[in-house]
Amino acid sequence: MPEGHTIHRLARDHRKDLVDRSVTVGSPQGRFTQGAAVLNGRVLTGVDAYGKHLFYRWGDDTLHVHLGLFGRFMRYEHARGAPPEPTPTTRLRLITDAVTIHLSGPTVCELMNPVAEDALRARLGPDLLGRRPNADAVFDALQRRRSAIGTVLLDQRVLVGVGNVYRAEALFLCGIHPDTPANAISRAHFDLLWETLRQQLRAGVAANRIVTVEPGDVGVTTRRQLTEDQRLYVYRRAGEPCRRCGTTITSWTLSARAIYACPSCQPEQAV
DNA sequence: TACATATGATCAT
DNA sequence: TGATCCTATGTAA
Numbered sequence: 001m002p003e004g005h006t007i008h009r010l011a012r013d014h015r016k017d018l019v020d021r022s023v024t025v026g027s028p029q030g031r032f033t034q035g036a037a038v039l040n041g042r043v044l045t046g047v048d049a050y051g052k053h054l055f056y057r058w059g060d061d062t063l064h065v066h067l068g069l070f071g072r073f074m075r076y077e078h079a080r081g082a083p084p085e086p087t088p089t090t091r092l093r094l095i096t097d098a099v100t101i102h103l104s105g106p107t108v109c110e111l112m113n114p115v116a117e118d119a120l121r122a123r124l125g126p127d128l129l130g131r132r133p134n135a136d137a138v139f140d141a142l143q144r145r146r147s148a149i150g151t152v153l154l155d156q157r158v159l160v161g162v163g164n165v166y167r168a169e170a171l172f173l174c175g176i177h178p179d180t181p182a183n184a185i186s187r188a189h190f191d192l193l194w195e196t197l198r199q200q201l202r203a204g205v206a207a208n209r210i211v212t213v214e215p216g217d218v219g220v221t222t223r224r225q226l227t228e229d230q231r232l233y234v235y236r237r238a239g240e241p242c243r244r245c246g247t248t249i250t251s252w253t254l255s256a257r258a259i260y261a262c263p264s265c266q267p268e269q270a271v
Numbered sequence: 272t273a274c275a276t277a278t279g280a281t282c283a284t
Numbered sequence: 285t286g287a288t289c290c291t292a293t294g295t296a297a
Contacts, residue, residue: 001277001278002278002279003278003279005278006278052279052280066279066280067278067279067290068279068280068289068290068291069277069278069279069280069289069290069291070277070279070289070290070291070292071279071290071291072291072292089290089291089292091290104290104291104292105290105291105292106290106291107279107280107281107289107290108290154279154280156279156280163278163279164277164278164279165278166278210278235278256285256286257279258277
């Protein structure tokens with residue numbers, strides 16, 4: 001379940017669990033055995049997130065993890081009982097005195113040196129969850145593209161951190177139709193979209209899940225009262241009524257992913 | 272058992 | 285645009 005918020009939250013949690021600790025590193029599945037051997041038993045010096053990429057540092061030896069669509073971390077505190085045995089799909093296992101962490105299904109789990117990391121970062125756009133992402137650079141990139149804003153939001157060269165849920169939800173919150181050409185978005189609308197995405201992603205890190213709905217729109221007063229199926233405005237809600245206006249939510253395919261929108265709240269020509 | 276599906280991304284055509 | 289890689293889960297057969 002990884003968009004940028006998940007990755008940054010994992011970095012924060014794993015930093016707390018692992019940094020300055022000696023870590024037993026293994027690959028029960030066997031597909032990262034060589035790399036694990038290099039890191040095993042050494043003291044972790046840092047954990048960083050950039051977009052949807054994670055970097056675990058043992059000095060200049062870096063473990064690069066990208067969860068892709070299916071990757072998952074599981075965390076087990078030893079104080080709560082013995083951790084489960086790894087499964088045949090446990091690519092990576094990290095163990096300290098206090099916790100055991102299992103990773104399965106990642107797209108990437110590899111050793112990386114600083115040069116390769118620089119090259120990777122160089123081909124990625126600003127991280128919306130970074131300290132001071134360059135909005136001007138992203139707006140300039142939009143100006144140069146005719147493709148749909150819904151497509152550009154998932155283009156890693158333009159910006160990183162947004163995934164398929166946040167793209168649909170943020171465009172709804174901003175009243176922007178996903179098919180709107182990127183170069184037709186005004187600076188004012190871009191600024192709104194930019195701030196919306198940053199704010200939503202930050203909220204996602206804090207809550208460790210995606211919740212975009214204003215409680216008042218579903219008749220409750222606090223975020224806490226939202227049920228699991230009241231968290232989102234449009235994502236996976238095709239055929240259901242818009243929470244704001246009642247119009248039926250529509251869905252289609254945009255850059256090989258499902259996109260969702262309210263035809264009334266996100267009129268085609270609004271930019 | 273099989274299939275569809277998923278909050279990702281790249282590469283070939 | 286389609287094929288491909290990675291895994292778990294729910295539903296259908």
